[in-house]
Amino acid sequence: MKVKRWKGMLPTYAPHLFDHKKHRWDEIAQASCQAELVHETIILLSFVPIVFSIWAGAIMVFTITSVLAAAFDMTFVIIQRYNRTRIVGLMER
Template sequence: MTRNKKIFLYIAYFILILITLGLFIITRLDFNPVLFTVFISTFTTIFHFTIRFSFAYIICNLIKKLIRYDAWWFREKPFEKMLYRILFVKKWKETLPTWNEGDFKVSLNESEIVLNNMCFAEAYHEVCMVLSFIPIIFSIWWGQVWVFFWTSLGGAVFDSLFVLIQRFNRPRVLKYYNRTKN
């Protein structure tokens, strides 16, 4: 992702925080069920941005030593090739953004580094998938469990797309690595 796109994303995040705070104040002063639902949706969206910008990255850095391309979790499973064909991963994988494109280019890095970067990216998005469901806890105080559930599910599905891309690409990079290593 280009620097300008990253800056735009951070600005959008900040604006969303301001909108959410405004909606919170408005719904506290004069309750409106529609605005309250919009508030919950924007609050959950901010939470999803926040876990992606901070929590997931921190967690992955704590477990970084466990994140290696040859670890069991990151090895290709027997059912995966068929799953990728069913989901047409090869056709849509290039349409999603990459935060740091240079981390995944074999022309810029050693293959082993790229493989481990791919595993780190996969683990990062898997952590995000799990953390995506934390906002459901807020339904204890604010109700609207279905709004929290659907926004959380949407966040988890979004991250699963990036997990699929990493798992789809890694065997190909590993094959290249094994050919060039010898």
Template structure:
């Protein structure tokens, strides 16, 4: 997954620069549309890579999965049932499956990694709306809004998966005698 994401980011960036260059030489709306499209895709992918690297490690701030905003609340069970998370959670890709492997990590470390992944996806969801600023120069507010909403919804679905799965992982960690830091 990391290779695919990085390759797609590089390809999008090259396509955006090429389309912008072509637009400066031949001012056709098609080249501007392509530059905006690939530029927006490039932003979304690059932002995800940067935020994932910056905030995805417990070394940044080690969250306590038993307290504060990371603690799963009893009412969330109803929300997950309403969203039918159990049906679609296994169909979503995982960027770093090794971070959630019980063969490589303790159950407590997996729960902490899930908190970090949740944090990453929440920040990415908020930053998905930055391209809305571009409507000032390019117009097409609704296009930028729809793509931002889709990007945010996708990342929030990953945050939901982390919280949903963490309920079970936290129980396992607690039974195994883990003491969160």
């Protein structure tokens, strides 16, 4: 997926949590797990508006926007998994 090429183009909400000069690697790995969980929860919640589309009558619009929002957040999950694998490798050395 060539994550290394595009991961720097996406924003980081709290970059200080991932700063290796301020935190130990195990703390950074923990922050990565928490960030991934947050984004996975957001992915699930992005499909909630589809339920409400029944009253609005525009189910296709709600479905398309929900899928796009989930895909966008999935990129953050991919980045967290990519980075955590590298962090764990650093910790093992």
